Amino acid sequence: MELRPLISVLFVFIHQLAFSLQSKEQVLLDMRASGSELGWLTLPYENGWEIVQTVVNGSLFYTYSVCSIDSTEQENWLRTTFIQRRPGTSRVSVELRFVVRDCNSFDGASVACKETFNLFISEADADVGTNFRKGQFRKVATIAPDEVTKGRELKVNTETRIVGPMSKEGFYLAFQDMGTCVALLSVRVYYKSCPSTVQSLAAFPETVADALTVVEGACVENAVSQATPRIYCTAEGEWVVPVGQCQCLSGYETTGESCQACKPGYFKPYASSELCQVCPDNTRPSSTGATECQCEEGFFRSPSDPPTSPCSAPPSAPRELTSTTLSADGRLQLSWSPPLVTGGRRHTGLRDATVVVSDLDSHLNYTFTVEAHSGVSQYGTDRPTATITTALDYTDPPKVTLIHLDDRSPTSLSLSWTLSRRPPVHINHRYELMYRRKDDDGERDVTTYTVVISDKSSVQINDLTPNTTYTFRVQALSPEGNPGSYSTEHEFHTSPIAESQVQGNSTMVMGAVVGVAVILLVVVAVLLLRKRRLRSHVRGGPEDPYFSTDQLKPLKTYIDPHMYEDPNIAIQKFVTEIDPTAISKQKVIGVGEFGEVFWGVMKPHGRPEVPVAIKTLKLGYSEKQRQDFLSEASIMGQFSHPNIIRLEGVVTKFKHAMIVTEYMENGALDIYLKDRDGELPSYQLVGMLRGIAAGMKYLSDMNYVHRDLAARNVLVNSNLECKVSDFGLSRVLEDDAEGTYTTRGGKIPIRWTAPEAIAFRKFTSASDVWSFGIVMWEVMAFGERPYWDMSNHEVMKAINEAFRLPAPMDCPSAIYQLMFQCWQHDRSTRPRFSDIVNILDKLLRNPESLKTIADFDPRVSIRLPSTSHCDGPLFGSVPEWLESIKMSQYYESFTRAGITTMEQVLSLRHEDIRNIGVRLPGHMKRIAYSILGLKDEISSLSVFSV
The missing domain is CATH 2.60.40.10 (Immunoglobulins)
Structure with a gap:
């Protein structure tokens, strides 16, 4: 086939192409920037890939083209020169820019025409020169254009693939053409690195961005840190989450990303992030780099005064x-x-x-x-x-202010009294006590008062009548015998003769009453327990774990912590403060927005230790960052439900702030399901969904909208209990008629968000129900990504055009119907979480209802590549087909079994797939359903052709 139609268009394109070589990547190979012969090998040598040379603005540019479409047996190879791998890089990015001609534009001469080509790689420890053997290469990907070129209007495609992991000194790339009219305009091989940087007064070296890597740094000159400063380098070449902050030494202050000595007249006493201060009052001017300012003559500081306080002079006398x-x-x-x-x-x-x-x-x-x-x-x-x-010169004796009864018997009373002031040690006062008997009718006794003189402020009166009232009054006497004023009269009663016996009888009566009361309480408790067990039996029985943890409707309403003028009040009101000595961090398990996340143990006082997850706040935080960090705890502290992550408490009265929650051994739900594809039965998956729905019903009853419900934000413990977590994006329902919340901007998780929330930034419990439907799909699809590799724009367009996710493989029909109800465009027609919990309860009580499987369309669910421009087989090879359904790990198993063509694949039966070596149920189903889909699509194409 003549190459001129493609090459002539290509020259026009090269003159118009504006290609920027400016990037942050570390380039290993750049085909367009070489400006000389590339030295790439072709196979076969004369027929196949051809190099095209052109001059643009005085610079040479080289491209490779191939357009052999007139023969069915095409296999044209193009191999690069040896590419040296930089130490520390195990993965590289390969960016391809290419043009593919439309097969339909060749006027019937496209019998063998294709619109894809393949990318291969071969590792080597040294350059092998012209020794080019196809068997040494392994396939990386099938490269398909997004747009094909028709006529002279070029459609340039850009494709970037990650290649790795690699371990040898270098590698070759190769491009395999099987009958495509393609021009390779640019090949660029690069890796990313985090550039050397200085952050928070800590210097970090340039680091290869191979994966999320923690990098240790060193404080700049005249700065120190309590711990080694660290920062994370992402796979995208970005620095994130610095941990540990350096601070300028005493006598130095921060200037940009360095520490400069304090100017004369200024000082700084401690290592901190603060700036130098002006010398305080009554001090001498300081020199450069001062840590304190000396007091002027005649002025001093107290030993307890900080160096920042002014100096002062001693006071005069009062x-x-x-x-x-x-x-x-x-x-x-x-x-x-x-x-x-x-x-x-x-x-x-x-x-x-x-x-x-x-x-x-x-x-x-x-x-x-x-x-x-x-x-x-x-x-x-x-x-x-x-x-x-x-x-003090006074002679009046003190006054008796109060008389006390210390003891009594049927014939005696023991009394003591207190005085208005303490008597002088050198003056001996005496006391005159007068008492008489009081008649029952209240009249004065005919007998006279009895007088008792005492040298002490206490006395015992004997020979009294049992069960009789007596009145007493006391006055103090001076050493000369002069009396003071009398106290007020006090009445005291002698005890009856049989008082001890009466008290004993009273004790027995009270004991009998208490005993009867205890018996009644026991009877009532037994009756209530029996009634509760009967209700539990009717509801489902204790043998059913999915119905043993129902909670009453919350009696309280969620309070937004941001409504408090002082956020610390919300922390004190809703959250328990934990003693930091009770927390022991064991291992880093993740990186959050504000710092690292640890697995650890908590040992509360008097209780056994429990495993916990510990979110930490990085050093050098601002007050706003601290409040944002703790706001999630203020939210979690208001919730108490078995399907909501439990907050153990916080540490705020310590420089290392922490949020402590219960530890969920199996981590995030999406990752847990991906690792167990096909291993869990539908009944167990539905039970997990029921737990999530119960937690969301609890939040909805509290007038609370989550806004970010997804399988990644659901945690799983060792008992496979699911608990809703991550309340960072959540907001409270407002009091308006619709109960909505309008965001102030920010990112929205498009694949999980309801249409009205995307379009109008309106969030309700109904939008949480939409998200729950997506979670149901994730669970039944064992962690598959919703909408697969569609872009966010494609997802929004498809939803607005009434597209909904198809049923996952082996999904019960009743579950898919519930998903579909959650995805109603009119939010008022979606079920409530209380309805969802009731529906899932009925399904779990009747497992037979889960045996009817929803219709499954493998062409949609597995996302097979488009075949709209191909008249030949759907896939050119078995590896290409396995890659499309994400089962490339079985390529060698198929090869050993002799399955090397797609015709052989289409003839496989279920038992053949097992004999090849596919054991996991989920993988067997994926391969089997894909074969069914291929047969169905071939049948549809055949009918279309007829």
Whole structure:
């Protein structure tokens, strides 16, 4: 076939092509930038790939073309020169820019025409020169154009493939043509690296971006860090999540990404991220790089003062110290005026200029000293004190204020009393006690008062009448015998003769009453337990694990933590603070937005240790980052449900903030299912869905919208219980009529989001129901990506055109019908989560209802490549077919069994697939369904041709 139609168009294109060589990648091979003979090998040598040379703006450009479509037996190879692999790179990116002619444009001469070609690779430790053997190459991919060229309007395709892992010194790339009219415009081989950088005063070296890698750095000059600074290099060549922050030493401050010495007149006392400060008052100007500013002469700092505080002078003495007797009960008031000179500091201790002193004795001299203390008083030459000597001069005895009953018997009473003031040690007071019997009718007894004189403030009165009331009053007597004022009268009653016996009988009666009450409580508890078991039996029985954890409807409504003016109030209200010594981090299991995620153990006081997941906040965080980090805990702390991830608590009163949750041993649901494709029965999958639905019903009942419900945000524990997690995107329902929340922008997970939420940024529980339908599809498809490799734009367009995901393989028809209900375009017609839980409960109670399987279309579900431009077989080879259904790992098994052509594949039966070596049920079904789909499509094409 003549190459001129393609080459002439190609020249026009080269003159018009604007190709930028500027990129961040580390290029190993660039076909367009070479500007000289490439030296690539072709096989066969003369017929097949041809090199085309043209001059653009004075520069030579080379391209390779092939257009052998007039023969059915075509196999044309093009091999690059040896490409040296850089140390540390195990994967490289291969970017191809090419043009493919439409087979229909050759006017009937396209019997063997194809519109795809193949990419191969061969590793080697040294350049093998012209030794080109096809058997040394393994296939990387089949390259198909997105658009084919018709006429002179070129359609340039760009395809990038990741090649690896590789372990040898270098490699060759090869391109296999099986009958395609193609021009290879550009081949660029590169790998990405994270460039050397300085972040948070830590320098990190250039690092090959092969996978998510932690890189250790070093603090810049004059900076230190408590821990070795680290940062993660992603596979895309980006630095993310720096951990550990360097801080400038004392005497240095941050300037950009370096530490500069403090200017004269400034200082910094500690290693921190703070800037240098101006020297405080009463200090000498500092020199360059100062860590503190010295006090001026006559000014001082207290030993407890920080270096940032100003210096001050000692105060003068208090003035005008006077005393005033307040009463005859031993109280004295001292008053003074403040010092004239304070020295620039506040006084410590007593700050009021008055004080009342009590419990003083009369006839004694007291000396009082008032001293001004300001923290630097000790540095003065004289003590700043004021002194006064005074005495309380009173002779009245103290008053008895209260009489106490200490003990009683049928014939005696033991009494004591308290005084209005403490008696002086050198004065001996006596006490006069008067008592009489009080008649039952309340009239005064005909007998006179009995008087008792005591040297102590207590007395025992004997020879009294049993079960009788007596009145008492007491007065104090001075040493000269002068009486004070009497106390008020107090009444006390002697005990009856049989009181002890009566008390014993009362105890027995009370014991009997308590015993009867306990018996009644036991009976009621037994009846309630029996009633509850009967209800449980009717509902499904304890043998059914899916119906043993139903919860009552929440009695509370979710409160958005952002409604609090101070976010710390929400933390204190909803979250338990954990002692950091109870937490032990064991192993890094992930990287979050704010820092690393650890698996560890928590050992609460008095309880056994439990495994936990620990989210950490990286060092050097801002206050806003801390609040954003803890806001998820404020949300989780309001939830209590067996299908919602449980928050154990937080650590906030420590420099390393942490969020501690229960540990889910099996990790994220999507990854768990991918690793067990085809191994779990439908009944178990539906049970897992029921748990997720129960958790979402709980959130919906609390007026709470999740917004990011997906299998990746559902965790699985060792008992295969599913729990909803990741509340970072969630928001509360507003109080408007529709109960919606309008976002302020940001990314939306398109494949899981309802149409109205994508179009209008409106989120409701109904949009969460749409997302739950996608989760149902993920679970039944064992973690398959929703909408496969379609772009987000294609997904939105397809949904708006009423396309819905097809039923996964072996999906029960009832489950797919429920999915379809969740995907109703009108959100008002979607089921509620309470309806979904009820439907799943009925299906689980009747496992027979899960045996009817929904119709399965393998052409849609497996996403076979388009065959619209091919008149030949659907696939040119067995490897190409296996790659399309993601089963390339069985290529050698098919080869050993002698299955090397697609005709042989189409004749395989179920038992043949097992004999080849395919053992996993999910893989057997995928291959079998793909063969059925191929037969069906061939039949459709045959009918179309007829």
